Every structure is written in C-alpha cells, then in structure tokens.
Amino acid sequence: MPTMQDVAKHAGVALSTVSYAINGTRPISEETRQRIFAAMEELGYRPNVLARGLASKRSRIVALLLPAAKRGLGLTELEFVMSATEVAREHGYHLVLWSTEIRDPRELQQLMQQGLVDGVIVMEIHEQDERIDLLRKIDFPFTMIGRSADNQGINHVDIDFGQTMQVVIDHLASLGHTHIAFLNHAQEEYDAGYGPAVRTQHRFLESIEARGVHGITRFCEAQAEDGYKAVNDLLAIDPNLTAIIVMNDRAIPGILRALADRGWQIPDDFSVVAVVSSARAAEMTNPTITTAEAPAKELGRLGTEMLIKYLEGKKKEFSEVLIPCELVIRESSGPCPKERGQLV
Known part of the structure; x- marks a missing residue:
C-alpha cells in the first residue's frame, strides 16, 4: 500500500509539501498541488480523512x-x-x-x-x-x-430571474403572441416564499403589463398529470391562449399530451417555452423545447x-x-397562429 513518502518521491516534493496539499494547512502553488494529486491518483494513495481532520481540525x-x-x-x-x-x-x-x-x-x-x-x-x-x-x-x-x-x-x-423572464416574454411577443400563460411551481412553494417561484411570478406579471399583452398564471405540482390538467384549465379560462411559459420541466410531458389530445401541432398551433431548465431535459421531448437554460x-x-x-x-x-438564463430556441416556439378561432 503506497504511503505519503511514496507520493512525495513520485511528485518530486518534500513530505511536508504533500501534507500541506492534503490538509490545506499552508498555501502551495496550484501547479505543485496538482502534481501531488496526480501522483496520489497514479499510485492509488488514499489519505485517511478522519485522521487528517483530527490533525488539522478540518475535515476538508x-x-x-x-x-x-x-x-x-x-x-x-x-x-x-x-x-x-x-x-x-x-x-x-x-x-x-x-x-x-x-x-x-x-x-x-x-x-x-x-x-x-x-x-x-x-x-x-x-x-x-x-x-x-x-x-x-x-x-x-x-x-x-x-x-x-x-x-x-x-x-x-x-x-437573474427578472431578466430571464423578460427575455422569454420578449421572444414570444416578437412572434406575435398576445395571450400568454405562466405555469409556476406549486402553490405551496410560492406561499412558503420559495425564491424562484416568487421572483418569476412577480416579473411575469410586471412584464406582461409593460408589454400590454394578456397574461394568466397558474401553480402546478411537479408531475405530468398536473401539467395536463393545468393546460386544460388555463384554456378554459382563456381560449385565446397561444403560448405557455413553464417553470417546472417535469410538467412538460403532460402539457404536450394535453395539446396533442386537442389535435394541435407545436409550434404551429401553440408555443411552449421552459424556464430554468436544462438542455438535456429540453432535447428529450418531441418536439424539442425552447428553453431559458439554467446556468x-x-x-x-x-x-x-x-x-x-x-x-x-x-x-x-x-x-x-x-447570471441570467440563456434562451435557446428549439422546435416548440413559433409565430402566433393567425386563425386561433378555428382551433378552439
């Protein structure tokens, strides 16, 4: 079994320098530290974390x-x-x-x-x-x-949730959408003061008013079935909806199914944009989802x-x-349908 002495010899440094690198008790150069860790990896040396903690009063x-x-x-x-x-x-x-x-x-x-x-x-x-x-x-x-x-x-x-929401609404408004919904996290999370739910809700309402477009919001649990129900409820309240912004990517499969059950095509008949999601999640659906990707x-x-x-x-x-999210335009957002009345 390799020892600290073996690591020091392999890395070409003093034994004390290896100890400093492991315990962080004294500063050493980044190049030396990386060389020591590389030697530890090559030799298969594993320091005793508990012993190090007792010696340095830090667990790292x-x-x-x-x-x-x-x-x-x-x-x-x-x-x-x-x-x-x-x-x-x-x-x-x-x-x-x-x-x-x-x-x-x-x-x-x-x-x-x-x-x-x-x-x-x-x-x-x-x-x-x-x-x-x-x-x-x-x-x-x-x-x-x-x-x-x-x-x-x-x-x-x-x-930066404020800027992120502003960019998403600007994107949809530039495509001609004037009736936009926002599907937030669960009501329970908003009421508890969960930061992302509170900030996106407030900025959505502010941005909608500033843009002079119609907006509607709803809270949604992190489940596909809740996404399905939420879309149908929103369309019952405002049949002129043509776009939805989704805070919870776990609800998206249900949203897509609800729209498909109406015989609608995305984005020809309806646009979907996810916020604070990931590229991997966005690319797992058909169509792929336009997303304000979380950094x-x-x-x-x-x-x-x-x-x-x-x-x-x-x-x-x-x-x-x-840091604002980056808007990545994929297949799920497009121009507002001109004949919305024929789709409802």
Whole structure:
C-alpha cells in the first residue's frame, strides 16, 4: 500500500509539501498541488480523512444542502450537484449531498456542530429561510446558490430571474403572441416564499403589463398529470391562449399530451417555452423545447469556489453574482397562429 513518502518521491516534493496539499494547512502553488494529486491518483494513495481532520481540525468536506424530498432530483438539479462536486474535488475537498428536508433548524445545527463538514452550500432558498438565520447565528461558514430577503454579508450566486423572464416574454411577443400563460411551481412553494417561484411570478406579471399583452398564471405540482390538467384549465379560462411559459420541466410531458389530445401541432398551433431548465431535459421531448437554460454548471462552480476561498482565507469581501438564463430556441416556439378561432 503506497504511503505519503511514496507520493512525495513520485511528485518530486518534500513530505511536508504533500501534507500541506492534503490538509490545506499552508498555501502551495496550484501547479505543485496538482502534481501531488496526480501522483496520489497514479499510485492509488488514499489519505485517511478522519485522521487528517483530527490533525488539522478540518475535515476538508463541504456539504451541499439541496432538499429534494418532494420534487426529487431532476436533470437541472443534477447539473448543480455534478458541478459543485467537481470543483470541490479540484480543490482537494470532498462534497456530501444532503437532500432531505430540514424541518427543524436543530437538525442543521447538530450536523454543523459535529465537526463533520467545514462549510455548507445552501440551495433552494426561501425569502425567510430558517437555515440561513441559524448559520448566521452560529457563525458557520456558508454560501448560497439562491437569495433570501436579506443577503447582506453573505456570499451568494443566483439566476437573474427578472431578466430571464423578460427575455422569454420578449421572444414570444416578437412572434406575435398576445395571450400568454405562466405555469409556476406549486402553490405551496410560492406561499412558503420559495425564491424562484416568487421572483418569476412577480416579473411575469410586471412584464406582461409593460408589454400590454394578456397574461394568466397558474401553480402546478411537479408531475405530468398536473401539467395536463393545468393546460386544460388555463384554456378554459382563456381560449385565446397561444403560448405557455413553464417553470417546472417535469410538467412538460403532460402539457404536450394535453395539446396533442386537442389535435394541435407545436409550434404551429401553440408555443411552449421552459424556464430554468436544462438542455438535456429540453432535447428529450418531441418536439424539442425552447428553453431559458439554467446556468447550473456556472452557479455550482461559483457557489463552491466562494465557500472554499472563504474557508482558506482567500476571500475577505462578500460577493453577489446574478447570471441570467440563456434562451435557446428549439422546435416548440413559433409565430402566433393567425386563425386561433378555428382551433378552439
């Protein structure tokens, strides 16, 4: 079994330098650190994480808090996880995923005070979020992928939901659509102050009014059957609808089926645009879905790097980074049908 001495010899560095690279107790150059990790990989050396933690009082483990009990982990969420995991690995950290719902802040406090993780990346942020309040109270290192109502003094990155919604509505309006629906997350999530649901709802209503077009909104559970029912309900309220913006890509199969059951073709008779989704999800349907694609990889990278830099004392000032989604036009959006009356 290879030892640290073997790694040092293979990498051409001192034994102490290998220790610094593994434990992060002293700064070393990136080139040297990568050479040491490459030697560890080639030799199959695996450091004892618990022993390292006892010696350095740091575990070099960070946690990603991504509650997914209700909606599950979809393709977009997995992109966040994969990006954060890769960045942590590149910096010599391990990342653990905590996907269970935290119903009592004491659960979180127990995890933090056991010394198992050095810091946390918090996702699925609510406007008033007990997790954030607790982390501030116990002064535990954390960053957010998302925003709460009060973000002062917190490193965070998030999607620019306002600009994203504006771009999507501009796209549909430029195609002549004047009756547009927005299918948001579930009512329960909106009422609980889930940031993305609140921000997109408000910006949709603002943008519709500014554009002078008709808009209607509805909340929807993350299931195909709910998407099917929601489309039919929306069309019953406004038979002149010609386009729908969907916040939840798990509802899209039901939406497509509801439109197909009416004998409508997409995008000739109706346009569908997804927001905060992924390219992989958009390309799995027929037709492929025009999507405002979430910058999941970039947000996962930035959120993790912010935390690690803070842990290693390299970041003194707090940062806020907002990144809009990128609109990728595929097969599901097209010009407003001229003879809507014949389709209803």
